[in-house]
Amino acid sequence: MNTNQKALVKATVPVLKTNGTDLTKHFYTRMFTHNPELKNLFNMSHQASGKQQHALAGAVLAYAEHIENPQVLINVLQSIGNKHVSLNISPEQYDIVGFHLISSIKEVLGEAAHDELIEAWTQAYNELAQIMISIEHELYESALKKEGGWKGWRAFVIADIVEESDEIKSFYLKPRDHQLIADYLPGQYISIKTFIPELGHEQPRQYSLSSAFNPEYYRISVKREKNGQNLPDGIVSNQLHQKKTGDELWVSAPAGVFYAHPESENPLVLISGGIGATPLLSMLETRKNTLQNSTVVWLHSCRNEKVHAFKDHINHLNTDNQWLTTHIFYETVDNHSDPVKKGRINLQEIRDEILIDNAKYYICGPEAFIKAQYNSLLQLGIAKEDILYEEFGPQLLHLN
Numbered sequence: 001m002n003t004n005q006k007a008l009v010k011a012t013v014p015v016l017k018t019n020g021t022d023l024t025k026h027f028y029t030r031m032f033t034h035n036p037e038l039k040n041l042f043n044m045s046h047q048a049s050g051k052q053q054h055a056l057a058g059a060v061l062a063y064a065e066h067i068e069n070p071q072v073l074i075n076v077l078q079s080i081g082n083k084h085v086s087l088n089i090s091p092e093q094y095d096i097v098g099f100h101l102i103s104s105i106k107e108v109l110g111e112a113a114h115d116e117l118i119e120a121w122t123q124a125y126n127e128l129a130q131i132m133i134s135i136e137h138e139l140y141e142s143a144l145k146k147e148g149g150w151k152g153w154r155a156f157v158i159a160d161i162v163e164e165s166d167e168i169k170s171f172y173l174k175p176r177d178h179q180l181i182a183d184y185l186p187g188q189y190i191s192i193k194t195f196i197p198e199l200g201h202e203q204p205r206q207y208s209l210s211s212a213f214n215p216e217y218y219r220i221s222v223k224r225e226k227n228g229q230n231l232p233d234g235i236v237s238n239q240l241h242q243k244k245t246g247d248e249l250w251v252s253a254p255a256g257v258f259y260a261h262p263e264s265e266n267p268l269v270l271i272s273g274g275i276g277a278t279p280l281l282s283m284l285e286t287r288k289n290t291l292q293n294s295t296v297v298w299l300h301s302c303r304n305e306k307v308h309a310f311k312d313h314i315n316h317l318n319t320d321n322q323w324l325t326t327h328i329f330y331e332t333v334d335n336h337s338d339p340v341k342k343g344r345i346n347l348q349e350i351r352d353e354i355l356i357d358n359a360k361y362y363i364c365g366p367e368a369f370i371k372a373q374y375n376s377l378l379q380l381g382i383a384k385e386d387i388l389y390e391e392f393g394p395q396l397l398h399l400n
């Protein structure tokens, strides 16, 4: 891109700030009208709730703001690239997205979209697409090179189903081809894909691998999303909860940038709300298998005992291992013999136990939960770079 084109792209920042989501809404509607096959690939509930339009608008805005030096966005681009790879996005699809994005800019901006501006945005999109395609190429290559690795969708069979709480079930998945499966970093996720008869097409979803790596299977633990009020029940989680052993799912290779490296010796403070426990449980179990002397603090909050998944498992680990301490918080306490705290997690109250030299703090749970814990950690003096978090949906928080 030349200097003039960069200036033109930058000049659209105020418009993107106020109308970015209108643009991406228009873009997705346009794209799904002309390329309905892409509904198999996108999470259509994120479309309905507007979360994905918001995530894409945020990414386009950040790119326009950093058009002089997009490399500062590398961590964000890596995270998006991992999500794309987990959905088997291909370079050719960048042409489809680019065509609809540029057409949408023309249609939404109307007369303000003069030829020079459109040319500048076309260049900008193509450069970003090249960066993304090369990040994704490397991720595909390294997944393929791994023992047991693969690219795209591979058939897995549900080998076992375990009820972890009133609303969470674990699924043990084994490859239909009986060949090796790739290992993963604790905290990473897989995507699964399944046909949804009510929609008439497939839907993918991401699920964190909820145990330490075991060469026999991948384990995911899924919360059944029941909403009741004005919102529909979750499409895929409810279908999964109806599945039986022997049923098949399409699975993509492990991916994701939210992990605790098994070789890192930093103490871990793992803070989860509800189903957000899954990636952190994989970190905890991996720590047990590798570095037993390094401190781990497990903080978990949920509504009540009935929805408390992995309760006995964590209790056993806590009893058997000196290096682990746990604090459990229930919003409602029914059984007063349980060693739990009532209410929400209050980090200030247990500050002496979590202020540990060189510790890394991992947070996973609903958006409001992540924000609250993140801010509490900052107030306790923890540095931003020691706090890592993951949202179970489009990554909309940009706290770091």
Ligand SMILES: Cc1cc2nc3c(=O)[nH]c(=O)nc-3n(C[C@H](O)[C@H](O)[C@H](O)COP(=O)(O)OP(=O)(O)OC[C@H]3O[C@@H](n4cnc5c(N)ncnc54)[C@H](O)[C@@H]3O)c2cc1C
Pocket: 043, 045, 046, 048, 049, 050, 189, 205, 206, 207, 208, 209, 210, 220, 221, 222, 223, 224, 225, 227, 231, 232, 233, 234, 235, 236, 237, 238, 275, 278, 279, 390, 391, 392, 393, 394
């Ligand atoms: C990296 C990652 C890891 C994850 N790990 C796990 C995990 O370990 N375990 C787990 O259970 N989940 C996990 N998730 C979440 C999972 O991918 C699914 O999002 C979850 O199972 C819900 O999917 P669903 O199809 O059942 O619900 P969906 O149909 O996708 O619905 C999701 C929510 O959107 C709401 N919604 C639907 N339509 C609208 C609308 N029009 N307006 C507003 N809201 C609407 C629904 O009511 C529901 O509450 C993870 C997600 C990510 C990104």
Ligand code: HEM
Pocket: 038, 041, 042, 043, 044, 046, 047, 052, 055, 056, 059, 060, 079, 080, 083, 084, 087, 089, 090, 093, 094, 095, 097, 125, 128, 129, 132, 393, 394, 395, 396
């Ligand atoms: C430069 C171009 C692109 C940009 C800037 C972009 C940006 C994004 C962002 C920000 C997310 C959310 C990621 C997250 O929060 O984890 C995302 C997810 C996604 N992207 Fe892209 N993307 C691009 C190209 C593509 C292409 C070519 C496809 C293929 C058709 C694609 C398909 C998807 C899908 C299916 C998701 C997941 C959606 C969901 O879960 O709701 N993207 N992308």
